[in-house]
Amino acid sequence: MTTTSEPRTYPFGLPDRLNLDPRYARLRAEEPLIRVRLPYGEDAWLATRYQDVRTVLGDPRFSRAAVLDRDEPRTRPEPTSGGILSMDPPEHTRLRKLVAKAFTMRRVEALRPRAQEITDELIDQMIDHGPPADLVEEFALPLPVTVICELLGVPYEDRKDFRRWSDAALSTTALSREQVQEYLDNLHEYMAGLVARRRATPTDDLLGALVRARDEEDRLSEDELVRLGVGLLIAGHETTASQIPNFVYVLLTQPEHWQRLRAEPELVPRAVEELLRYIPLGAAAGFPRYATEDIELGGVLVRAGEPVLAVVASANRDESVFPDADTLDLRREVNPHVGFGHGVHHCLGAPLARMELQVALGSLVRRLRELRLATPEPELRWKTGMLVRGLESFPVSW
Amino acid sequence: MGELRWRVGVDRETCIGSGICAATAPNHFTLDADRSRPLAELVEPDDVVIDAAESCPVEAIAVSDASTGERLAPEE
Ligand code: HEM
Ligand code: SF4
Numbered sequence: 001m002t003t004t005s006e007p008r009t010y011p012f013g014l015p016d017r018l019n020l021d022p023r024y025a026r027l028r029a030e031e032p033l034i035r036v037r038l039p040y041g042e043d044a045w046l047a048t049r050y051q052d053v054r055t056v057l058g059d060p061r062f063s064r065a066a067v068l069d070r071d072e073p074r075t076r077p078e079p080t081s082g083g084i085l086s087m088d089p090p091e092h093t094r095l096r097k098l099v100a101k102a103f104t105m106r107r108v109e110a111l112r113p114r115a116q117e118i119t120d121e122l123i124d125q126m127i128d129h130g131p132p133a134d135l136v137e138e139f140a141l142p143l144p145v146t147v148i149c150e151l152l153g154v155p156y157e158d159r160k161d162f163r164r165w166s167d168a169a170l171s172t173t174a175l176s177r178e179q180v181q182e183y184l185d186n187l188h189e190y191m192a193g194l195v196a197r198r199r200a201t202p203t204d205d206l207l208g209a210l211v212r213a214r215d216e217e218d219r220l221s222e223d224e225l226v227r228l229g230v231g232l233l234i235a236g237h238e239t240t241a242s243q244i245p246n247f248v249y250v251l252l253t254q255p256e257h258w259q260r261l262r263a264e265p266e267l268v269p270r271a272v273e274e275l276l277r278y279i280p281l282g283a284a285a286g287f288p289r290y291a292t293e294d295i296e297l298g299g300v301l302v303r304a305g306e307p308v309l310a311v312v313a314s315a316n317r318d319e320s321v322f323p324d325a326d327t328l329d330l331r332r333e334v335n336p337h338v339g340f341g342h343g344v345h346h347c348l349g350a351p352l353a354r355m356e357l358q359v360a361l362g363s364l365v366r367r368l369r370e371l372r373l374a375t376p377e378p379e380l381r382w383k384t385g386m387l388v389r390g391l392e393s394f395p396v397s398w
Numbered sequence: 399m400g401e402l403r404w405r406v407g408v409d410r411e412t413c414i415g416s417g418i419c420a421a422t423a424p425n426h427f428t429l430d431a432d433r434s435r436p437l438a439e440l441v442e443p444d445d446v447v448i449d450a451a452e453s454c455p456v457e458a459i460a461v462s463d464a465s466t467g468e469r470l471a472p473e474e
Contacts, residue, residue, distance in 0.1 A: 058417040060424050093422055093449045100453045101473070336415055336432045343421040344453075350416075351455055 007043045010036035010309075011075065011284035015389050017382055018246060020280045024048050024314035025326075032298035036309065041073035044288055044307040045300070050338070052298045053315035056289050056308050058343030063088050066290035073288050073307055075387075076172040078180060083227045085287060085345055092344055095220060095228065098213050099348060102151070102206050108351040111147065115356055118146050119363045127367075131397030132374035140244035140394075141237070144356055148236030151352075152229065153205025154194060162190060166234040167386075172283070174385030184230075191229040206232070232349075239281065240353050242383075242390030244360050247275045249380075249391065250328065252373055257330055261365045268362040271330040272354060277337035278328050280313030281388050286341070312338050368398040403464035404443055406436040412458040419450040419459060426450065427459075440464055447471075 012021050027034060027048045036046045047056050056062050065088040072079050080086050084095050101107065122142055126133045133139070145163070149156045168175055168183030175183070198211040207229055213219045220228070251258040261271055288307040295302050302308060316337045317325040340347035347353065364371060373380075374395035381392040406426065408419075410433040419427040419434050423446040427434050441447060451459040451471035461471040 054417070058421050058429075060421050089422055090446075090449075093446075093453065097449060097452050100455070103455065105456045340416075342417040344418055346416040346418050346455075348455075 005035070007035035007037040010038050010044075010046060014384070015280075015283045015382075017380075018250060018279050018389060020313055020317060024311060024317065028314060028318060033300040033302075036073075038073040039075055040077055041071045041079070042307065044073040044309050045297070045302055046285060047298060047308055047310045048314040049298060050315040050318035050321045053310040053312060053338060054342050055295075055297060056310040057312075057338070057341055057345070059295070060089070060344075061292050061295055062289035062308065063292050064287065064289055064345065065091075066292070067288065067307075070290065070307070073309065075284060076180075077177050080287070082223075083231050084348075085231075089344060095224060096344070096348065098210060098219060099206070099228065099232070102209070103348050103351055105351040108355050111151070111352070112355055112359065114150070115143070115147055115359045116363070118143055119359050123363060123367050132395045133397075135245050135248060135394040135396045136241070136391055137393065140360070141241045143244070143360060144237040144240040144353075147352070147356060148233060151206055152232055152236070153198075153203050153207040154233060158190070162187060162233060163237075165190070166238060169230075169234045170238055170387045172385050172387060174383070187230050187233075188226055191226045191233070195226060195229065235349055236352070239349075239388060240356050242388050243276075243279070243281060243353070243357060245391045245394045246279050246281065246389065247272075247357065247361055248364065248371070248396070249394065250275060250279060252371065252396075253377060254328060257328060258365070258371070260330060261361070262369055265362055265365055267330050268365070269354075269358055270332065270335075272357045272361060273335045273337065274328060274330050274332050276339035276357075277316045277322065277332075277335055279339075279389075280316075281339070282313060283387055283389055285309035285311045312341065368396075370398045371396055372398065401465075402443055403440045404447060404470065405460075405462045405464040405467075406439060406441055406447055407460045407462075408434045408436055409458045409460070410435070412456050413454075414456055414458075416455060418453050418455070422453055423447055423450040434458070 012023050032049045034046050035043055037043050047053055064086050067080050067086055122139050126138055145159055165183040165187045168180040171180055195211055198208050202208055210225055214225050261267055288309050290307050291302045291304055293304045319325045340350040374397040383390050383392055413433045415432040420429050426437055426447050428437055447461055448471040451461045457472050462469050
């Protein structure tokens with residue numbers, strides 16, 4: 001066993017585009033659980049195999065709430081300050097239930113025609129202006145931002161402000177500590193203002209429903225209400241807006257896949273799942289969990305009170321679950337990927353994100369059939385110092 | 399009382415294996431072959447079962463009153 005050896009520095013290195021560090025494959029094969037030291041916080045275990053990752057995320061003996069009392073291992077200076085992702089049941093369940101209904105597959109399907117309409121307008125505009133276009137600014141951002149604004153009830157006109165501020169939430173080193181704090185304060189103030197307006201004039205949107213759940217039924221605190229609004233606004237677009245260009249990048253740089261989708265657009269839903277599996281969206285492991293009792297994991301005894309990081313992107317390349325795991329296979333039939341996490345924190349927005357990604361990709365392969373990179377691949381600029389991987393801008397032509 | 403029972407069902411065709419129910423109500427649900435399954439079909443009333451049904455993203459969990467068949471969760 002190597003459990004007594006020095007912890008390894010983590011993350012292993014800076015993310016290289018959408019490539020997954022080959023060290024994860026070696027760890028899955030040889031050392032499924034290792035000790036790591038992050039830039040901030042206490043040392044942790046790192047879990048890389050599919051089953052172990054699912055256990056860490058899904059077994060109630062692992063806690064997220066514990067991070068609030070501990071020096072959480074992390075890649076940025078600020079510790080987590082709360083919110084739905086750092087709660088455990090039953091508090092977590094109370095909040096999650098309030099919003100779960102708005103994000104069920106059934107409710108989200110009702111939004112599909114509107115998402116299609118927004119997508120069609122964006123593509124119309126790109127075609128009107130003619131190539132080249134920046135797929136990030138002109139397509140991938142406005143789609144999820146418009147959808148989450150309408151669902152939540154946030155004025156789309158305010159997007160310049162809240163987009164700049166919401167970068168703070170996903171920044172690791174891209175912004176200074178002071179800037180991160182200032183932007184997050186701005187976002188909370190902004191959301192508190194929207195809440196106050198709903199007290200004066202009730203609305204039918206999700207924010208309006210949450211205000212009623214607070215005022216009429218006392219089902220959440222004022223702080224929880226504002227945080228949840230901010231959380232949904234950020235989560236509702238940053239990830240999807242990064243994934244749309246990531247998807248297109250992978251398909252255009254392995255063009256046989258783009259051609260296949262173009263020929264067989266009915267593969268789009270399955271392709272979306274496969275791209276969610278294949279692309280390591282997170283720059284590194286996600287948010288740590290603390291063991292609340294001694295638990296055997298990956299052949300190692302994790303002690304009560306020790307933190308564990310689960311690498312979702314590594315789990316998604318586990319050969320024991322996904323044959324030819326490093327190969328993109330748009331026809332993959334059995335695909336229980338954990339790209340949306342697992343357990344109580346399984347992505348609330350998964351049905352919405354899936355729908356948006358299907359609409360976006362389906363529309364692009366149908367309408368911009370000759371889509372291609374408008375700059376040489378090595379000149380593409382990738383975001384740095386953020387929790388998720390994505391392109392800064394993505395010039396394309398067609 | 400002790401008479402009242404709830405019937406718990408999971409539609410395994412619809413379930414996407416999110417693991418939400420099994421982590422929310424570990425005494426009532428478990429994952430097998432990546433799909434959820436109730437540990438018992440008839441249970442004593444317990445709000446956490448309703449919570450799980452209302453948290454399921456694909457509404458694959460149905461909870462009803464065992465004697466009347468009245469649906470308790472999820473809401474229509
Ligand atoms: C491609 C797009 C997306 C991906 C890959 C993604 C991925 C994830 C993952 C992996 C988690 C679990 C984190 C953890 O357990 O540590 C998560 C949680 C969450 N996601 Fe997403 N997400 C996406 C889009 C969205 C959207 C559109 C929303 C809109 C509301 C959203 C809202 C949330 C929320 C609120 C949580 C926390 C849930 C909880 O703590 O109960 N996400 N997401
Ligand atoms: S919450 Fe729903 S989708 Fe998730 S495992 Fe349970 S039954 Fe399946």
